[in-house]
Amino acid sequence: MSAASSAPASAPGRESILRSVLTNPLGLVAAILLLLVVISAVFAPLIAPFAADDLQIFKINAPPGDGYLLGGDGSGRDIFSRLVYGARNTLVGALIALSVAAAIGVTAGLFAGYFGGRREVVMSWIADGLMALPALIVLLAFYQSLGSSIHVSMVIFGVMLSPGFYRLTRNLVNGVKHELYVDAARVSGLSDMRIIARHILLVIRAPVIIQVSIVAGISIVIQAGLEFLGLGDPAVPTWGGMLQDAFANMFVVPTAILWPGLAISVTVASFVLLANAIRDRLQQGNRVAAAPALPAAAPLSVGTAPTDRDVLLDIRELVVGYPTQSGWTEVVKGVSLQLRRGEVLGLVGESGSGKTQTAFAILGLLSTGGRILSGSIWFDGRDIANLPESEMQKLRGKRIAYVPQEPMSNLDPAFRIGYQLTEPMVTVLGISKAEARARALKLLARVGMPNPERTYNAYPHQISGGMAQRVLIARAISCNPDLLIADEPTTALDVTVQAEVLELLRDLQAEMNMSVVLVTHNFGVVADICHRVSVMKDGRVVETSDVKTLFADPQHDYTKMLLAAVLDDVTPRVYRPRQVKEVSA
C-alpha cells in the first residue's frame, strides 16, 4: 500500500510495533474497535438486517424498535443497516487518501532527504504551497469537474495531505543519513537504493505508521464533511450523508444526529489511540519514572550551625539522589565540605564524580526529580538543604551566585545582554532601571568589555563565547554575592581566553572578598586560583587539603592518579621545527 510497508520483512521492529499496540490497554480497545469497523465494512450484507436503500414509508423518522434497531431515517430507511454499509465507504475513502498521501509524501521525502540539494528546495516549496491551501475549499472548488464520486475527491485530498508525510520523512532521513552506519554502508559500496531500502526505511517506519493513523483520521473527517455538505453520491450510504439527512430532520428527531457522528468519532478516535500507543512505546526509553517513595526518613538536619562564624558554607554528609525505576540512585553519597569567608575552594574530579550535582544542591537547583535525600548545607548559620523554594529564591543571586560552564547556552537568546544584566539587579536589589543600567555598563567595563555600550545593546548570538562568559560573570557578581559557585567556568573557552577569564575571576574574588566554590577537572586552574581543594570520586570526597599540600604530598591514590594524569598535560610537548638544513641536505 505505502512505501513504508515495503521495509524488509525480517526487520525486528515490526513485531514489537504490533505488540506495543496490543499491550497498551487503550491501544487494545482501539484495535478491537477498528477491527469491528473493518468487519462491518467487509461483511456488511451479512450483518445489516436490511439493504442500505430498503425504505419503508411508515418508518420515516421512526423511533427505535420493531426491526429498526436505531430507528428510521428521513426516508424511512434503517439507520443501523446504513451505518454498517457506511463503514465500507468510509474505509475505502480513507484508504485512497492515505495511499496517495503516503506514496507521494514518503517517496518525495526519501529523495529530498537523502539527496538534498536543489531537488529538496523545489519539493519543499511545493509542499509549503500545498500546505498553504485550505483543503476543503479546494475540494469544493473542484467538485463540479470531479463529479460526485467521493473517491476522486479523496485522491485530490491525498495529494494535499502528502506534505505531512514529506516533511516527516525528509526530517527523519536528514537525521540519520549522516549516522556512522549509513556512512559505513556508503563507503563499503552499497548503492543508494539499497541504503534507502535497508537502513533508512527501517528508521522511518514507526513514525510513518503513526502518521498513517493520524492521516486516516483526518481523511475520515474530511470525507464525512464533504458528504455532509451534499457533495457525495446520494445513492451510496455514507456516515456523512446520514448526518446530512439527520440534520435535515433535526427538529423532528434530534437524536438521529447521534449515530453517524458517533460512528465517525469512534473510528477516528481508534486511529488516534492506536497512534498514541505506538508513540508511547517509542518514547518509553526517555520517560521519567514516577518518583519512588523516599528512603526511610533520614535525619535531614545533622547537628547544629557551625560555631565558627568565619565558616560561610558547611556541607555535612550531603546525599543527592535521582529517581529511577528501581528506587533512588545516589549521585552524591555523603559529601562534607567547608568553606571560609574569602576562600576559594576547588572541587576536582572526573566527570560523573558528583561535583556539579553538589554545586546544584547548594543552589537548590537540582534537575527535575533530583532531591537532597539527607545531610545539611549550612550557609551563614542557616541550614538551606531543604529550604522552601520561596526562601531559596531570596538567597539566589543576592547571596549565592552562579557562573555556568557553557556561556552561549546560558544566555537567553531572545533578550539583549543589557536586559539580562539589569533584570537581576532590578529584581534582587530593587534599584531603578536607570541605576541598573549605569551599574551594568560599569560592570561590563570591569569584566573587560572593550565597548560596554555595544555589548549592552547586543543579542547573545552577536558576541563571542569568551565575551558571553564575561557577561555571565558580570551578572553573577552584580548583586555582590557572598558565595560564588563557578561550574567549570573556563572549560568551554579557547585556551587563550581561559587564562583571561580565570584572571578576571581571581581579581574579582580578591576585590570583593567573595567565597568561591570552583568546580573543575583542571589542576592547572586549581593551582592558579584555589586556596584549598577537595577531590571527589564516585559521589564522595576522597581528600581535602590546601593547594600546596595537595600538589606536594597527595594522600589518596586517586588524587595521585589524577595528578599523574595531569602532569603529561601540563608539560606540553615542545614543538621543535626540523632543522631546515637537514631537510634540504
Add this chain to the structure above:
Amino acid sequence: MLSYLSKRLLSSLVLLALVTTLTFAMVFGGADNVAQNILGDNATDQQIADLETRLGIDRPLYEQYGSWVAKALRGDLGMSWTMGESVSKILSGRLPVTLSMVILAIVIIGVVSALLGIAAAVRGGWADRIIQLISVVGFSLPNFWLGLILVVVFALNLRWLPATGYTDFLNSPSGWLASLALPVGALVLSGIASASQQVRGAMIDALRQDYVRTLRAGGIKPSSVLFRHALRNAMPAALTVLSLQFIGLLGGAAIIERVFAIPGLGSITVQAALSGDIPVLMGVVVTMIILVVIVNIAIDLANAWVNPKVRL
C-alpha cells in the same frame, strides 16, 4: 527586511498564479454541464447554447483564462452565474462575516492553548491529563457534528442561544457574540487539541534550556522566568501552529457556516460548488490564498520580532 518582504511577496504571487491557473483549468475544464445545470433539465439545446455563449464558456480554455486574468488584475472577478451580482460584491459582503468568526476562533484557540499548554508543561498533573483527553476528543469529533450537538443542546433544548443566523457586530455586539458562540465553540475544539500540545512541547523544551537554570540561579522571579523568558522562546513554535490553524479554520468555516446558516464565505463556497457557479469559486480561491499569504507574512514578522536570530 525589505528583501525578505519582496522575496516573500514574489513567492506568494507565484503561488497565487499557480493555484489560480490550476484551479481555473480544473473548474473550467469540467464546466461542460454548467448551462444545463443552471437551466434545468427542460432547457432546449438552443437555450443551452445561448447561455454558453453568454457566459463565454464556448470559447477555448486559454482564451477564457486570458480574459479572466486580465479582468482579475483590475480587480474585476466577473459576474456570478447564478446569484445575479458581481463576484467582488458578493465576496466583500461575506468576507467580514467569516473573518470575524475565524479571528474570534483563533484568539480563543491561542489563549486557551497557551494557558493549558503552559500549565501542563509546568505542573503536569491535571492540565496534562486534560490536554491528553482534548487531543483525542478534539481530533476525533468532526466540528460539524459537534456543531449539531451544540445546536440540539443549547439552542433546541436549553434555548440559551440562537440555532442559526448571524447578527452583525456593528448592529449589536452582544447579538454578534450570541450568534457566533455556538459556531465558534464547534470550531475551536480541534484547534485547541493540536495547538495546546504544541505549546506544551515548546514550553517543556524551553524550560529545559541551560539559561533557565542560570536565570533562576540569578534570583529572577519564577513568573518572569516562565512568562518572559521561556514563553518568549516557545513563541515561534506556537505561532507557526496558529498559522496552520488559521488555514484549517478557513476550510472548517465552510461546513460550520452551513450548519448555522451563517452568510459567510464558506456557505457561499458550498452553494457555488453545488450550483457550479465558477466565477464565485475562482473568487473564493483567490481570496483565500491572499488571506493565507497575509497571515503567513504576519506570523513571520511576529517570529522575527520574538526571535532576534531571525534576520528578515
